[in-house]
Amino acid sequence: MTPFLAEITDKIIKENPDFSNTIWVFPSKRAGVFAANYLKKNNSKTIFAPEFLSIEAFITRLAVIEPASTETSLCLLYESYLETGIKDKESFSSFIGWGTTILQDFNEIDRYGVTAKKLYTHIQNLQEVSHWALEEDKTEMVKAYLKFWEILPELYERFTKKMLAQGIGHQGLLYKKAKENIAQFLIDLPATTFYFIGFNALNTSESDIIQYILSEKRGSIFWDLDQYFLENPLHEAGYFMRKHLKNWPYFQESKPEGVSNRYTSTEKKVNIYGVPKSVSQAQLIGEILNEFSQEQVLNTAIVLGDEELLNPVIHAIPNGLKANITMGAPLSGVPMATLVAHLFDLHTNNYSNGWHIKQVQDVLTHPYIKLLVEGNQYNAVNTFIYHCQKQNISSLSTDYINVAFNTSHTIISLLFKDKANVPATFVSRFQELLRVLNDFSEKNKQPQISSEVNYFSEIFDGLSAQLTTFPFIDNLSGLKKIYLETLSKKRLSFSGDALEGLQLMGMLESRNLDFETVIISHVNEGILPGGKSTNSYIPLSLKKIFGLPSFKEKDAVYAYHFYRLLQRAKNVYLLYNTATDVLEGGEPSRFVHQLKTQGIAKVQVNDQLAMPILDAVTPPLIEIKKDQSVIDQLLQKAKSGFSPSALNTYIRNPIDFYKRYVLKLKDPEILEELIAYNTFGTIVHDSLQALYTPAIGQVLTENHFKEFNQQLPHILTHFFEKHHSPTKSLKGKNLIAFSVLLQYLKDFLEYDQECAKKEPIYIESLEKEYQMTLQIPGVSESVLFIGSLDRVDKRNGVTHIIDFKTGAVKPTDLKLKDWDGLNNSPERAKVLQLLSYALLYSQNHGNTPVKTGIYSFKNTQDGYMFFEDTLKPSNKNIVAEDTCNAFKEVLVGILQELFNIETPFVEKEV
Template identity: 40%
Template sequence: MKSFLNQIAEELWEKNDSFDNLIFILPGKRAGTFLKNSISKIVGKTIFAPEIHSIESFVEMISGLSYATNTQQLFELYNAYLNTGNDEKESFYSFSKWGQILLQDFNEIDRYLVPTDKLFSYLSVVQEMNQWHLKPNKTQLIEDYLSFWNNLEELHADFSKNLLENGLGHQGLVYKEACNNLSDYINDTKNKKHIFVGFNALNKAETYIIKEFLKEGKADIFWDIDSCFLKDKIHDAGFFIRQYQKEWSYFKDHPLKGLSDYYYTTKNIQITGVPKKVSQAKYVGNLISNLNKKDPKQIRSTAVILGDETLLNPILNSIPAEINRVNITMGYPLDKTPIAGMFTRLFDLYIQLDSRGWFYKNLVSFLVHPYVQKILTKDHLNTVARIKTEINKRNWIYITPSKLESLFPDSNEGLTLLFSDENVDPSVFLNKVIGIIELLKVKFQLLENNLELEYLYKFYTLFNELKLLSAKYPFLKDLRALQSIFKELLSTEKVNFRGEPLEGLQIMGMLESRNLDFETVIITSVNEGILPAGKTNNSFIPFDIKREFGLPVYKEKDAVYTYHFYRLLQRAKNIYLIYNTEADVIEGGEKSRFISQLLTDENHLENIVTKIAVPRINSIVNSPVSIQKDRDITNKISSVLKKGLSPSSLTNYIKNPINFYKQKILKLEEALEVEETIASNTFGTILHKAMEILYDPFLGSFLTEGGLLGQKQKIRAVVENELLKIYTAEDISRGKNLIAFNVIMAYINSFILKEIQDIKHHNIKILALENELSVRIDVPGIDTPVTLKGTLDRVDEKDGMLRILDYKTGSVLKSNVEVVLWDEIIENYDRSKAFQLLCYSFMYQIINPIEKMNAGIISFKNLGSGPFYFSTKNSRNTSNKDFNITKETLDLFREQLIKLIQEIANPDVPFMAKED
């Protein structure tokens, strides 16, 4: 296969003794390197390289202007907007959200040499018609709206004038000026011949420039297209060149040059559907590996074309290690780089900062970013882990910079740089960001991390430009405006990768492939909405007006994609088209129409193989977790038994032995987290503590109505005091915490009122509150005594009957404290509350032997039902219950308790998981 650029170089060398007087103009920069390489191979001797330009650099040279950056353009446009018309002006923050669209429209209008007076007149009339109504007077809002459209021509003129005064221009303005200066340039270069190579979709300015050169007879143009696309009158790949062939007078006397007939040669075409983005990247990596194994030399003429450029990172991570040369020549979206996320979060952090500080979740989300961790790491100490631990331990819901600094007595440059108490306006923030970049630069240089340094440099130039422009223009008054412009610029900027384009595997975007030919082509994301891009109309100019003035619309944009796609296929021998099988509105829809067109092309049908590729998934059989008890575990169990088992730990074992293993043997604790709202366990702890404090004056005495009424007045103060040990006053004065605060008070208030009613008919004497018990029992088969321990919420006497009462803030059913079959109590977790009551009674009976007692649960959710007392029944259907806990009752319980403890200690019984 002879590449297009080789073909052109050979043809020109045959007709010219030298390339000295030739100037080549190509669609992009990259093709220039390949053209030089082709010339060097054909000439075979040392010569002066010809002058080679991309069309953009060529037009820039003719115009005498420099391209203004996107940031400069936006600031200049807003400056012109403020000085145009008398309507009410929007803030820079609001303007930046639609200013980019206006820039694109101005750029397109000038590139297509549209007479602005006519176009803007059309626009203002259309908008006035849209706002027409029967009322005689327009509102001020509509007046301002129409004023904006009426002043668009003046805005465009002022914007262009300001740029020209500074020797700058947006792309359209540069093209327009080049057209104005073209005759002078042609006169100055009469001894030179201009060769236009590989163009397709030309804007009107480019068309005018090329036609003027051709008219002078000192130029030539070579098209890069297969003749079959020209002959097919409806194929979009030849849409533009057929138009030029028909409309340009030059082609009445001159044939089209550069045509080829390779498209219908025999090709190997594979169309593969792969689910999602990452799977596409993995598939490409596997494909390249197979190609390399088959023929390593083939990789030199292989290109991976990314329909979706965000696939670059996954693709790079999927390339096999044996491919040691990879060249990336494409722009990677700046907003997809890892460091973009850090700056985005930093903006959010300072915008969300209020008088209380930063909400802990927002701060932690920022801290866990990998680059933030690099900034804060000092002397290999994980500063972020320390901060997170302290936030959780101290239950900081809101964190101020001073709180963070208090954690580190020694200065930490990164901490000081990231977090400060000063008033952070745009100027201060930009200085802060530049300082962060300089700190990261040092760290990346030490790690020799060149890719991150490249990203960092791009952000450095972006923020420095913002700093200079914000000093020049007083638009950026707050961080929101700065963030808005940052996001707009981030979405349009790219990091340009450059490498050795003549070596190794080539990775590029669709536009970078112009004029280049490869034997093996792998194209990813061949989906509707990506290839072609779809019918997006990000413009203020309506479709009909665009049509009227010759501006490109959907048809032209689709034809551009079609040309690039089929041009890649022209000379390729091996073609791999990969599409995402999972249609997604954001990432692209169903497979592209290009694939459907190929599948209906009879000339290629026998060359095409279609398939669906899915990742290999190994099925995993879930089997219950089982932990065998080795000597180490057995020793730890002995230690636990000696130290003490509580009723809750035993019921934890009944619920799931694995939970007991994690908690008691492995000593795994639940992750400490910030309680921004009162958790259920904290709710219960506060209620228990408040009840203890309020009932403490009655310890050893009978309850009285006067005494309870007196304690009732203290409820708010006691509960508030307990809450303030965990939260700030501000934290409990709003939202869910305020609700929980009032619920706790309501629970206690209702309970005391119920007790007041109760003591009118009964005598209640408080014997103990939060009584800690610890007893030792002998268990057959276990050498050392086993300790049982627990805390009784309340022990009292009601009309002479001893009661053990347990407070619960959750729901309780009567069936939870009833026992029919004693085996159930250690086998069924639903009887866990009955187990706990009996365990407390068993321990109390050992220390204070008593003939009989009652044990019950006070459910604060069901106070009206009174205590739920433990009871035994002969059958489930009977209503006859025995509420008395006697020695016989506790002996029956003891049998089950010993059986349970023996199971825990038995080395032959593994810890076996139960399904929840």
Template identity: 35%
Template sequence: MTSFISAVLKDIASGSIPMSEYVFILPSKRAGLFLKKELAKQLSHTTFLPKIYSIEDFIEEIAQVKVIDNTTALFSFYEVYVTHTPKADQETFDVFYNWAQTLLYDFNEIDRYLIDANSFFTYLGRIQDINHWSLQPEKTKLVENYLKFWNLLPVYYKQFSKTLIKDEKAYQGLAYRTAAYGTKSYLAYNHKPHIFLGFNALNTAEQQIIQEFLTAGKAEIYWDADQYFLEHPYHDAALFLREYFNVWSYYKVNEPKWISNHFTQKKEFSLVGVSSDIQITKHVGEILSTLSVEDQKKTALILGNESLLLPMLNTIPSNILSINVTMGMNITESPVASFFEELFDLHVNPSKTKYYKIVLNVLSHNLIQSVFSRFSRKAIQKIQRENLIYVALTDLESIASTDNEKFLIHLIFDEFKSTIEFIRRIIDFIHILKASLSNDNQATSLQYLFKFNQVFERLRKLIVLYKNIHSISMLQRIYRDSLSAETIDFLGSPFDGLQLMGMLETRGLDFEHVIITNLNEGVLPAGKSANSFIPYDLKKEYGLPTYKEKDAIYTYHFYRLLHRAKKITLLYTTEPNSLLGGEKSRFIRQLEIEQQSQHTYRNYTVTSAIPTSKKVLKTIEKTTDVIDKIIEKASKGFSASALLIYLRNPVDFYYRYILGIEESDEVEETIAANTLGTIVHDTLEELFKPYIGHQLTADILDQLLKNSEKQVKIQFEKTYTLRNTLTGKNLIIFEVAKKYVREFLHLEKATLGRNTIFLKEVEQDLEIGLEIPELSYKVNLKGKIDRVDQFNNDLRIIDYKTGKVQQGQVILKDWDELITNYDDYSKPFQLLTYALLLHTAKKIELPVKAGIISFKNFSAGFIPLKEDKSDQITAEMLERFEQKLTELILEICDPNIPFQEKEIKPHYHGY
């Protein structure tokens, strides 16, 4: 395959002018690199390299101005705005920033298309006057201010342009206008022949510049045009070229160069439908895995959706020995970006305390973990352990032991007096990170930090120079806009191996095998989207590009890639997507409709294989070490809750009591059910503790009712940090805890009317030894009983539950299921355990009653454990229970019975 650039160079070399005398202008710097490569291949002798420009660099050369970035242009524009706007009508920079970016875009368009600004803005102002929404004969103040703004646009434009040119600066559009008016001056001193090649859609400034060169006999222009598209008057791939060939006076006497006939030649098309973007990356990886080393050099992978760059790089197969990524990765996608974003979020709304989630995000960020791992770990543990929803400087100050750790704390918690102070502190912190990361293993992080340091330094200079950013929220917006234009370039040889690029990087380049992804409507082409104050009709009137022209640009790039390609793979997603569309691109449909005789098409859809995997339940064998842990646990004592965990799922018992894996501390932003249960239990313990050994009376219960709210608050603060938490749902839950305690006390008082209650114990810890002859070691059973009382003539064991419990859940129907059916028998098992503990440890006489008081079912009162309608626990029942308990403990301790996972249903614990 002879590429377009190669063919052009051969044609130029056939002339008499040495190659070194030429000046080449191409659509992009990338095309310039390939031009150098072709020159090196074609030249057989040593010579000087000709001057090679991208069109943007060439415009700067002619205009003799420095093109400034968009952010700098906005700051400079604001100074002009303030100077030429009546003080009463001036808006703050924050408000100005909202609309000025759009206006600056329109200034660019007006200048690049050499529109008479005065005429244009006068016309636009009149349109707005006609369209204004006031129906009254006299305009309101609001309408007057609105129209005044449009009438001031010519002033803003003129003064802004004048100010920039005076300083030899320009935004891009102004540079184009200046270059168009300065072409004659450039031609007067530069007599070298110029070659323009690979262009398609030219703005008016570019057209005027090129035509002046052609008319002066100082240039040739080579178009990469195909006869097929030129001959079809409605095909957008040649929309602009047809216009130039018909309108330019140069082509009334000269033939256009370079018109080829490649598109209709033999080509293989593969049209591939896939379900999602991730599936695209996977299938592209499969395609690439079939390429030989030689084929890789002739292949280009073009991403229609450039956000797929990182996923695509992660799916490149191992046979791809070399890859050149021509598109830079936006630094917003770097892992470091999220750290600075979180840092901004901490300071957007100044406060002495910070919301714990954002603080945790900062402290747990990989960047912080790699430098401040000790401090970060301790700070996170403290926040979670103390349940700090709003974290203050004083909470973490004591943990910091080094100057750098103290710097980090103050960076998180200080209230900055100015944006410049905030920026300087961030830059200082970047230097701290840089010093700590200075080794080869962290080279990538250092490169990211270098880029972010450049961004913040640029912002610092802008703040110092213009003094318009007064809030961190505004600074964050400008920071985000600045990031959107910053990329990190990939290193590598620009010509070796597979080429991975975006659509615009393909300008002027040719490949034998082309793979293009995301050919969907809304992606390629992008569709109707315009960020402009200029109405569509006005754009048409003045010859400004509309969405049709923008679509035509991508149509040309797409079809130009197909000119010399022999194998084309086009991928599109089949699933609808509300943001990026889901419909097959019109480019694909057009190819199918206009199918050429030499073209072959293969349509297929790729679907993901859905594995039918059956969950394999875990089996954990009991090794010597595991048995040693079981013996240790048996000696310390099996609790009712531990045994119930085993009943529910033996593997959970293994994790918790053998491996010692506890549930990790997490900040409870809203009080969890078990925390509510703890608060209620502890409140009742503190209230009733002084009356152990006393008979309850109405006066005692009245006193407890008076003290209940205070005691709930004390337990709330002890269990769940009270600071800044009695709001929203937590306030409701606090009131629920108070209500539970009050209702329980009222229930007790109402019960006293006909009965006597003698309080024996509250929250009593008990432990007993179990005689199990089969085991050679000591086995203990322990538990904590919420309450023991004498109710009339009955001794009662009471367990409080803040969840809802009904009588049907506390009935013992089948003793065989007691140690196998957790869902139906967990509560009877727990109550029998407490009865055994109390009977053995305290030598109480049987029978006794054991039951539950449910705080969500107070109307049921005391819900006793029943067997065959009897609510008495007898000696025979406890003997039978002890047999079942022994059977369960022997199973736990048997080295030949592994911990076998159970399939469990979600279960709610009533605390």
């Protein structure tokens, strides 16, 4: 396989062996590097090398102005906007949202040589027609909308003049000036010959510049396209070349150079794999590479359709294979970018009572900040966070943080001195933080931190300069948007051999390059090609009239890049995502369908689905044997008492019981930024106890419920603040949670009041603990059994035990169908709990029969749901002495197994 650039280099050498006055222009800088290498290999003499330029560098030289960054362009565009006649001007942070699209449109207008005033006059007229009405008066909103379109020609003129006055330009303006300067440029370089190599889609300015050079007999152009795509009038890959052949006067006398028939004449195997999810694609790429010989790897390119796959692919490359990574990793993925994001969140937060704990935690637990803060104080940050979680603190004052970490701590002072909500303060503080990090990294030899410090120092130095030049960046929202715009353009470069070995790149980096083996990921519709979405305010109909590119042209660009990669390749691997929960919907690209139906004899297509190889290892279930020390711990627990919940824990999973009650391990404290499920239940129980306590020993009346409803908001507020956070600062999901709790309790009071109207309810006790002792065979000491009964009341002489649940409970959960399995079935936990309460109460009240049930706040339509003994012919809801005795035997059996030293704790799959 002879690469395109090698062919063209050889051709130019034969036609013009003197390169001293030649400029070679390529679509990318990388293509020039490869061409220089081929030139070196194909020429044995010592010569003056030609000048190799990317098209961007060539246009910049022609334009005689410097490229402006996107953020500088946006700032100058906003300055120009402020000078227009619009009355109610938007802030800079609001402007960026739509200003970015306007800038993109101005860029297209200039690249394609469109007269801005003419285009925007057409748009204005269209908007006037669309808002036409019989009424003469238009609303202020409509007037403002139409005024926006009216000022765009003025905005364009002001913006262009402002940029030229500073000797800079956005990409479109550079193309516009380059086109204006091309004639003088050729006069200034009378002996220079120009070669344009490997182009396809050209904007109007590029097309006019190249055509002018060709018409002046000052250069040549070489195309990289196959005859198969050119001659097929419907094939997207040949769309632009057919357009050039039709419209360029040059082709009336000259044939296109560089067109080949490699696609149909080269034997090639195309392997198409449908793979679920992106990571599986990376895994499959690694497996494919594993099957290659060393020689094949040296002429292989991995082309990523989605740059997010870069890191997974890097880790999937087999050990021992060196890869050259050309696309660069987004700087937004490094730890320093995460730290900046956390600091923006910290200082833009409007929490009235200080620093929001979640954002403080994010900053302090960032690995770089932890390194600086802790120093010799190992685990200081974790200890501080644990304390906050323990106290459930939702906001922190600066003084509180200072005391916790010592007011003299430089980093704490830098981060939390006060809110840096002024852009200049925010930037200067972060620059100081970067200096501290740089000193730390040099002292402790942390090259990664040093590298990131260098990148971000450059970014924040630029932001500092922007703030000086453009005072309208006056809040953190605007600063953040400019920062993100800057960050999105930055890439981390990788070291590697640009010319040899496995090449890992994006689709644009592959322009003009050829490889015998090509692996392309994300060949999905919506990615390759990119779909119909466009970021523009210019209507599609006017784009067609004025010759501006639409999704049709963009799809043709994708098609060209894709098929050009396949032209000379012998082995092609195309991977697409089959998962239907992604934006591309699991649909393979239409390019895949075209390959399968094109019917070219020498192109063998193999289509298959591939499933990821999962190294799933099922860990063995834990088994812990008991010894005397374990029995001693259980005996200690027997003195304080086993509760129904403790026994249910044992039944559900003995290992959980072992961890909690033998090892006495607690669940980690979790900071409740949003109210937790268990806290929700605690607030409900405490609120009901506080409401009903005055009614203990009384029959509930209308006056009771009137008083309950009056007290409810105050009582709920008290317990919400006690267990979670201040209600004055409630917002978002916590505000919803408070409202839900209030409604839950209101609904219960209404239901309980209706019950009290039907039959008198006498409140006997609330949250009262009952206990009894059990003699367990084989256990030397008595075992205490305890339980706290949420509410005990009497109705028509029958005792009712009520347990309140904030989780979902169904009536079927409370049915006793048989006694077998009650001692080992987690699904019957509610039955065990209710029978435990019945046993505890009856043992303390002369074996009094009771009804025991649950009120579920998640299932209010069923009201009070009572235990039902389906084994009885009648009185199924009554728990009498015989049922208590039968349950007591089950209870003794559970405890006997628990204390049996020969029965280990065996983990259950839950």
